[in-house]
Amino acid sequence: MVYNQSVAVKTPLQQKNILLGVTGSIACYKAADLASKLTQAGAQVDVLLTQAAQQFVTPLTFQSVTGRRAYTDVDLWGSEAHVLHIGLGKTADLLLIAPASANTLAKLANGIADNLLAVTALAATCPILVAPAMDGGMYTHPATQANLAVLRQRGVIVVGPVEGHLASGMSGVGRMVEPVELLGHARRVLGRSGSLAGRRLVVTAGGTQEPIDPVRAISNRSSGKQGFALAQAAIDLGAKVTLIAGVTSLDTPVGALRVDVRTAKEMQEAVLAALPQADGLIMAAAVADFRPAAPEVHKIKKEGGVPQIRLEPTPDILAAVARYKIETGWQGCTVGFAAESRQLLENARQKLQAKKLDLIAANDISASDAGFAVDTNRIVLLYPEGRVEELPLMNKAEVAAVLLERLAAIIAEVPRNTA
Numbered sequence: 001m002v003y004n005q006s007v008a009v010k011t012p013l014q015q016k017n018i019l020l021g022v023t024g025s026i027a028c029y030k031a032a033d034l035a036s037k038l039t040q041a042g043a044q045v046d047v048l049l050t051q052a053a054q055q056f057v058t059p060l061t062f063q064s065v066t067g068r069r070a071y072t073d074v075d076l077w078g079s080e081a082h083v084l085h086i087g088l089g090k091t092a093d094l095l096l097i098a099p100a101s102a103n104t105l106a107k108l109a110n111g112i113a114d115n116l117l118a119v120t121a122l123a124a125t126c127p128i129l130v131a132p133a134m135d136g137g138m139y140t141h142p143a144t145q146a147n148l149a150v151l152r153q154r155g156v157i158v159v160g161p162v163e164g165h166l167a168s169g170m171s172g173v174g175r176m177v178e179p180v181e182l183l184g185h186a187r188r189v190l191g192r193s194g195s196l197a198g199r200r201l202v203v204t205a206g207g208t209q210e211p212i213d214p215v216r217a218i219s220n221r222s223s224g225k226q227g228f229a230l231a232q233a234a235i236d237l238g239a240k241v242t243l244i245a246g247v248t249s250l251d252t253p254v255g256a257l258r259v260d261v262r263t264a265k266e267m268q269e270a271v272l273a274a275l276p277q278a279d280g281l282i283m284a285a286a287v288a289d290f291r292p293a294a295p296e297v298h299k300i301k302k303e304g305g306v307p308q309i310r311l312e313p314t315p316d317i318l319a320a321v322a323r324y325k326i327e328t329g330w331q332g333c334t335v336g337f338a339a340e341s342r343q344l345l346e347n348a349r350q351k352l353q354a355k356k357l358d359l360i361a362a363n364d365i366s367a368s369d370a371g372f373a374v375d376t377n378r379i380v381l382l383y384p385e386g387r388v389e390e391l392p393l394m395n396k397a398e399v400a401a402v403l404l405e406r407l408a409a410i411i412a413e414v415p416r417n418t419a
């Protein structure tokens, strides 16, 4: 049976109510970028500025990027009076305070509620994430450290600060984490009770490189984009992800534990090391099938003439995982990809059976808009019982979200791995 269906992909940020508290720090200008990014990701962002924040930026800055009213202390005593902070606090899915000054952290740690943001934080029942930003000495001061310890103990998620150039002109730990990374943290926190909560997944991505000599290697055109998107989609559903990455320059999705590998052999070792604790494996990596049998220790020189390079097969990682399943009784789900330039379904079905997979995503790499090194993909999902599901051309994040949804349904039947 073949059927087409259109898909609507949701990320954890979409249609979420996010309260963005902005406090007095020069990093306020980055908070406007963060508000913009959160809004573009589909969240409804209500910004609360402290008086000190307004020395750096205006409510209008935030209103212009969120399309919603930004609140200040005037609103605490305004027409909505006592209900505003309760309303904001109770309806929020996440309170994100970025930048969080030493003063605001001290207030939160001590339950002081003398401005709209602080009083709203007391009323909030949602997760709270703070991104401290201050001078290095203020951050390392025992008072700030004690306040952060109290907040962490209470379940507040503290992200950063990081090391770098500070407003004082000095270098040190005190810079706010960049907006794009804070967006990732917000996404992770909002996704953590998704359908893969408490599950651990191993995702491989990118191409492997097989050395010919110290400077040359056999590789492939894989960008790693699909695998990284799968890791992000798994985090979006609450999974803990080990991302085993071949050669790629992509940024690690926030929340993923990344293991960098180079060769097929290294990838196999990393996969087999992570598998015992995992509930599933997605092999999106483009693993080299052949490698030089005897890589040269020294650089091959021209004067030696055209080299003859003898190849040997690399380990088939999914085949090793299939054996591991039989030998150990490991019950996790395995998902493979089939990159084909002809006889897509026949070849994919053969791989599904040979590698004992729970699902295979077949993609026709001869199409210019799908597969290697482009942002879109068109895949067909094949299931062991014979079902075939054709997905339309989508971007790789959408493909990943659909695939993870399908995997979550399969994994729901599998007992949790408690190892």
Ligand code: CTP
Pocket: 264, 283, 284, 285, 286, 287, 288, 289, 314, 315, 316, 317, 318, 319, 335, 336, 337, 338, 339, 340, 351
């Ligand atoms: N794979 C693997 N180990 C390898 C090669 C591939 O685990 N040495 C995995 C890939 O990550 C993918 C699936 O097997 O999930 C199919 O990979 P593909 O390259 O399409 O097929 P191969 O098994 O390598 O067979 P062929 O190259 O002959 O099509």
